[in-house]
Amino acid sequence: MANSFIVLGVLSLLSLIQKNDAYEFLVGGSGDWSLASTNYNQWAEKNRFQIGDTVLFKYEAEKDSVVEVSKDDYNNCNAASPIAKYSDGHSMVKLDQSGPHYFISGLVENCKNNEKVVIVVMADRSKHHQSLPSSPPSPAPAVEELPSPPPAPATEDNNPTPAPSAASSAVMSFLCSVIAFAGSSVLYVI
Secondary structure (H helix, E strand, O other): OHHHHHHHHHHHHHHHHOOOOOOEEEHHHOOEOOOOOOOHHHHHHOOOEOOOOEEEEEOOOOOOOEEEEOHHHHHHOOOOOOOEEEOOOEEEEEOOOOEEEEEEEOOHHHHHOOOEEEEEEOOOOOOOOOOOOOOOOOOOOOOOOOOOOOOOOOOOOOOOOOOOOHHHHHHHHHHHHHHHHHHHHHHHHO
16 A cells, blocks of 8 residues: 555646646547538637647648648648658647648649648747747748638627646646655655
8 A cells, every 4th residue: 555655646746847748639629630520720820839749630642742831832732842841641740849830742732722721830938048939930821711610609708718737737746746755654654
């Protein structure tokens, strides 16, 4: 019994030390990169991407690919000058910088039929020691081909619940550690 408290305490301390706030997103919500899937830009607009997150694209490697391109190439479905190209059928793309990231299908016809997505990565605001930002935040890209979704119905509390912050996770990990160690000490006293 005492060993389980010690193990719990050690695991809690390790989770306190570890700072890994990155998430893995399945493109479109399912990971399916195809014409039959959802509207990718509507899905992307509903998510908050941060530096370090990854996006998974799943597709038939022999029939399609994922190409990261510039804004102009995105608008024109031009894959001739890619920033990056993925063709393994299970492409995990790490979002390593803030701003818009433009992805299109490697097949021009698929891209023209909206197999493309703009993923906007939020600026990293965790470095509070900088006096001035190195560059201004990038504005969200305008997606001209999509109509704006209707506004949400008015309710008393239309604000989403914020996700727990790293600080609250650290406090919870610390409290679990203290409780686990206190519990293991009580067992030794008894």
